[in-house]
Amino acid sequence: MRIKGRAWKFGDDVNTDLIIPGKYLELTDPIEMAKHAMEGLSPIFAARVKPGDIVVGGRNFGCGSSREHAPLALKYSGVGAVLAESHARIFYRNAINIGFPALECPGIAKSVEDGDELEVDLKEGIVRILDKDIWLKFIPLPEFMIRILDSGGLTAFLRFNMKEWLEK
Amino acid sequence: MGMTVSEKILARASGRDKVQPGEIVKAEVDLAMMPDLTTILSFKAMKEMGVDRVWDNEKVVIFLDHVAPASSLQAATVHRDIRKLVSEQGLKYFYDVNSGVCHQVLSERGHVTPGMLVVGADSHTCTHGAMGAFATGVGSTDMGAVLATGRLWFRVPETIRVEVEGSLQHNVQPKDIILKIIGLIGADGATYKAVEFSGETIRKMNISGRMTLCNMAIEMGGKTGIVEADDETANFLSNRCKTNINPIRSDLNAQYEKVLRLDVSELEPQVACPHKVDNVKTVSEVAGVKVDQVFIGSCTNGRYEDLEVTAKILRNKQVHPGVRLVIVPASKEVYLKALKNGIIETLLQAGALVSNPSCGACFGGHIGILAAGEIGLTTSNRNFKGRQGSPEAEVYLSSPATAAASAITGVITDPREV
Numbered sequence: 001m002r003i004k005g006r007a008w009k010f011g012d013d014v015n016t017d018l019i020i021p022g023k024y025l026e027l028t029d030p031i032e033m034a035k036h037a038m039e040g041l042s043p044i045f046a047a048r049v050k051p052g053d054i055v056v057g058g059r060n061f062g063c064g065s066s067r068e069h070a071p072l073a074l075k076y077s078g079v080g081a082v083l084a085e086s087h088a089r090i091f092y093r094n095a096i097n098i099g100f101p102a103l104e105c106p107g108i109a110k111s112v113e114d115g116d117e118l119e120v121d122l123k124e125g126i127v128r129i130l131d132k133d134i135w136l137k138f139i140p141l142p143e144f145m146i147r148i149l150d151s152g153g154l155t156a157f158l159r160f161n162m163k164e165w166l167e168k
Numbered sequence: 169m170g171m172t173v174s175e176k177i178l179a180r181a182s183g184r185d186k187v188q189p190g191e192i193v194k195a196e197v198d199l200a201m202m203p204d205l206t207t208i209l210s211f212k213a214m215k216e217m218g219v220d221r222v223w224d225n226e227k228v229v230i231f232l233d234h235v236a237p238a239s240s241l242q243a244a245t246v247h248r249d250i251r252k253l254v255s256e257q258g259l260k261y262f263y264d265v266n267s268g269v270c271h272q273v274l275s276e277r278g279h280v281t282p283g284m285l286v287v288g289a290d291s292h293t294c295t296h297g298a299m300g301a302f303a304t305g306v307g308s309t310d311m312g313a314v315l316a317t318g319r320l321w322f323r324v325p326e327t328i329r330v331e332v333e334g335s336l337q338h339n340v341q342p343k344d345i346i347l348k349i350i351g352l353i354g355a356d357g358a359t360y361k362a363v364e365f366s367g368e369t370i371r372k373m374n375i376s377g378r379m380t381l382c383n384m385a386i387e388m389g390g391k392t393g394i395v396e397a398d399d400e401t402a403n404f405l406s407n408r409c410k411t412n413i414n415p416i417r418s419d420l421n422a423q424y425e426k427v428l429r430l431d432v433s434e435l436e437p438q439v440a441c442p443h444k445v446d447n448v449k450t451v452s453e454v455a456g457v458k459v460d461q462v463f464i465g466s467c468t469n470g471r472y473e474d475l476e477v478t479a480k481i482l483r484n485k486q487v488h489p490g491v492r493l494v495i496v497p498a499s500k501e502v503y504l505k506a507l508k509n510g511i512i513e514t515l516l517q518a519g520a521l522v523s524n525p526s527c528g529a530c531f532g533g534h535i536g537i538l539a540a541g542e543i544g545l546t547t548s549n550r551n552f553k554g555r556q557g558s559p560e561a562e563v564y565l566s567s568p569a570t571a572a573a574s575a576i577t578g579v580i581t582d583p584r585e586v
Contacts, residue, residue, distance in 0.1 A: 060389065
C-alpha cells in the first residue's frame with residue numbers, strides 16, 4: 001500500500017488537545033471531528049489538507065488523552081499517515097485500531113520540511129522524500145498490528161476473526 | 169529471574185506462569201470503565217464488531233462526569249443516549265452526573281482491588297495503580313473489543329522503579345514529588361512502560377497521595393503507575409468492598425529497566441510551567457507570576473485531603489481580589505465530607521467558588537474557562553496549550569498547597585511561607 005502527498009510538519013510533543021481540543025469531545029461523527037483537526041496548531045490545516053497528505057511530527061506525537069477523536073479527526077480530514085520520531089502509546093494503538101497508519105521513523109523530523117512531497121510504502125517500510133531523493137526506513141509494525149491495519153482496523157479485524165480472538 | 173508486580177498481574181490475566189517485557193499477550197480484563205465522552209464511540213465499535221451485548225454486565229462501569237451536568241445540547245444528547253444504553257445493556261454499575269469524577273468514584277466505591285487488570289477509556293485510568301492494580305487507558309476501539317469479548321492485547325511493559333525516601337517538609341505534597349519525577353524522566357521518558365513507586369515515603373503515604381502519583385504516570389508516557397498494595401490499601405478498601413485483599417508484590421529479584429532514587433526531605437514545591445508537563449521548575453523560580461484563576465480539583469488533586477490543606481491555608485484569609493478561585497470536589501463523597509467538617513464553609517467564606525463534582529474545569533470543557541492572555545494555576549494534570557480554554561492562555565500546574573497560597577497573594581507563592 002502506497003500513500004503519497006504533501007507533508008504537514010509539526011514539532012515534538014504534539015498532544016491530543018492540539019490535535020482536537022477538549023471542547024469538541026462531545027462530537028460523535030468523525031466527519032465533524034475532522035473539521036477541527038490540528039486546530040490547536042494550525043488554523044488552515046483542516047481547510048487545506050488534501051487526501052493522502054502526510055502529517056510529520058517529532059518525538060512523542062499524540063501524547064495526552066485517550067480520545068480516539070484525535071486519530072479519527074486526522075484520518076477523516078484525509079491524512080494518509082502520521083510519521084513521527086516516536087508516538088505516545090494510546091494514540092499509537094488508537095491509530096492502528098482505526099486503520100490509520102501511525103509510523104515511527106527515526107530521522108524524519110530533521111529530513112522533512114513542511115510542504116515536501118512524500119511517498120510512503122507500507123509494505124516495504126520506506127518513506128521517500130521525492131524532491132530530495134532521500135529514503136528513510138521506518139520501524140516495522142509487529143505482525144499482529146499489520147494484520148489489524150490490513151483489515152482496516154480492529155473493528156473489522158474482530159468482525160472477521162472473532163473465533164481466533166476468543167481462542168486461548 | 170523474578171517478576172515485577174505489573175508482570176505478575178499480566179501473567180495471571182493471560183493465563184501464563186511468566187511473561188517478559190516486550191511480549192504481546194492477550195489478557196482477560198477484570199474491569200472496564202468509561203466516562204461520558206468516550207462511551208458512545210466504544211459501544212459503536214462493539215456493535216460494529218458484530219456483538220450486541222457486553223461480555224459481562226457486572227464488569228462494566230459507566231460515568232457521566234466530563235460534562236456534568238450537560239452544558240450543551242450535544243452533551244445532553246450524549247448523556248441521554250448513554251442512559252438508554254445502560255438500561256438496554258442491563259449494566260449493574262452506572263454513575264450519573266451527580267456522582268463525581270470517574271477515577272475518584274471508582275476507587276471510593278471499591279471497584280478496584282489489588283491485582284486486578286483494569287482498562288478505562290480515559291488516559292488517567294493509570295490512577296488505579298494506587299490500589300496495586302494494573303490499570304491503563306485505552307481508546308474507544310480497544311474498549312469496544314473489551315466490551316465485546318472481555319479481552320485485549322497488551323505489550324508487557326518494561327518497568328521503571330522509582331524509590332522515594334525522606335519526609336516531606338510542611339506544605340510540600342505528593343504532587344510536588346510527581347512533578348519532580350516528571351521533570352527528571354521527561355514527557356516521553358516512560359512511554360509504554362510501567363512506573364512502580366516504592367520506598368519509605370510511599371509506604372507512609374495515604375491512598376490519596378498514591379493516587380496523585382499514579383494519576384500522572386501518563387504525563388511521562390507511562391502505561392500505568394503502580395504502588396504495591398499494603399496495609400494502607402487494605403485499610404482504605406476495608407469498608408468499600410467485600411472481596412478479600414490479596415496483595416501482589418514485585419519479587420526481590422525482579423528486573424527493572426531503570427531504578428530512580430529520590431530523597432524528598434529537601435524537596436521544594438514544584439511547578440510545571442506552560443505548555444508542557446515536564447517543564448518543571450521550583451516554586452522559587454516562578455514565584456511572583458501573576459495569576460487570574462486558580463483551580464483546585466480533578467482526579468489528580470480533588471480529594472478530601474486536598475480540600476483540607478486548601479482550607480487550612482485559606483482559613484480566616486481572603487482570596488486576592490484579582491483572582492477567581494474555582495474549587496471542584498472530585499466526588500459526592502468528598503463534597504459531603506468537606507461539607508460536614510466545615511471545609512466548604514471556610515472555602516466559601518474566603519471567596520472561593522465551589523462547583524459540583526465534574527471533570528469540566530480540567531480539560532476546558534466548562535467551569536472556569538480561561539480567556540486569551542489569562543494565566544491559570546491548577547492542581548490538575550495537563551498544562552497543554554489551549555487545555556483550559558484559549559490557546560493564548562497560560563496554565564501552570566502545582567500542588568493544592570501552592571495553589572491555595574497563590575490564591576491569597578494573587579501571584580505564584582511558596583506555601584511553606586504561609
